[in-house]
Amino acid sequence: MTSTERSATPPRKTRQRAEIRSAVEALDGFATSQDIHDRMRHDGSAVGLATVYRTLAAMATAGELDAIRTPDGQVAYRTCSPGHHHHLVCRTCGRTEEITLPGLEAMVRTIASDHGFGELDHELEFFGICGSCSRP
Amino acid sequence: MTSTERSATPPRKTRQRAEIRSAVEALDGFATSQDIHDRMRHDGSAVGLATVYRTLAAMATAGELDAIRTPDGQVAYRTCSPGHHHHLVCRTCGRTEEITLPGLEAMVRTIASDHGFGELDHELEFFGICGSCSRP
DNA sequence: TTCTAAATGAGAATGATTCCCATGACGTCC
DNA sequence: GGACGTCATGGGAATCATTCTCATTTAGAA
Known part of the structure; x- marks a missing residue:
């Protein structure tokens, strides 16, 4: 019930998800959910912090992003090659x-x-x- | 000021430090500071949680223990071979x-x-x- | 358009870890 | 052995990333 799970229902297309995606794609290196949320807010995009967390985690699970854990324990994301x-x-x-x-x-x-x-x-x-x- | 630091003052020998050391040495695998604190408490040893955190971190820095980060982000310790x-x-x-x-x-x-x-x-x-x- | 389940957001809740600081105890110098 | 300066301790508050709750909004199917 973890990896055998087929994408039962494709995720809906929302404004937030699209904005988060482009924010992540604009990054050079890894960034935490908070970093991305801050950057988006700075750029005038209003998306809730919880949504950023949820979306990034989902994208990582779906294999669209790479997630690593920084030495101080935070999770950071980045787009990367397959x-x-x-x-x-x-x-x-x-x-x-x-x-x-x-x-x-x-x-x-x-x-x-x-x-x-x-x-x-x-x-x-x-x-x-x-x-x-x-x-x- | 991090790794170039020579052990200026050797740590003092205290009851707590000794008890923590033997608790860690009694482990089979990795355990978090909280696990060790619980185990000690269960075994009748009274040591503050903050002290367990401090001591394990210090022992790991001194190379006496190995520290890893579990998949869910917690730090776990274990004695191990050099x-x-x-x-x-x-x-x-x-x-x-x-x-x-x-x-x-x-x-x-x-x-x-x-x-x-x-x-x-x-x-x-x-x-x-x-x-x-x-x-x- | 209508309807329903999924997505969102704001804040509360959680949980690991660290900080604060008054008190206690090593180790040293006499 | 005793006095003292310091480092160590502990308990509870504080921090901080992350998750949860749940009322509200909205994408997408009918």
Whole structure:
């Protein structure tokens, strides 16, 4: 009842959902629901905070956005290319690069099954300092 | 002023700190500060919740414990062997296996430097369902 | 247009974590 | 062993992200 769920009813098209979508697409890096809500408000768009939370979470579940958890525990979203990949996020400016780690998935699946584990899930994101931020 | 900090003053030995340490060492898998506080209270040990939070965080910073963030955002701690490694955590029972991913670190460092990123840090933990929990 | 279920929004509620600060207890110097 | 300066403690308030509640609005089907 979690991932086997087929999109029973497609989400309705609302003004709010469209505005949230374009706000997220205008981002460079990851942003939290609050960040996006602030930005939208700043840009004159009036959408409730709860709606931003709900919509972003739904979009992430639907695979339209990537969600990561920042080191301090907040959830951040970002549009990204399809296919499995990870992120290299700058701790200072938030700039994000998508990276792929060929072979990692298979390696992990093997190790996990050696330990009897199944239904694996993982979140692997790297946080560092990008080139522009490390130059004094 | 974060990692360059030398242990200026060694922490004092207190009853609370000792009790917290043994409570953590008695664990099988990861547990949150609240879990540990509950367990201690159940075992007749009276230590303030704030103290448990402070002490576990300090122990993790000192490298005496491993801290991970669970999928729902809480911080969990566990004693573990020295050296860099990752964890395979059962979503159902919390059982934890330590795993190493030889080559991953080097691979990531290479990719990161290709992108101009430095001072890398990462948290890579796997959550799955262990053998005993997946058998009906 | 009409109707119904889904979506929205404002604020309350929740829950983990941290802060505040008066009190208590290590460790040190005598 | 005793006095003292500090760091540690604890309990409750405060914070902060996130979720819930529920009355109201609205998309989309009939």
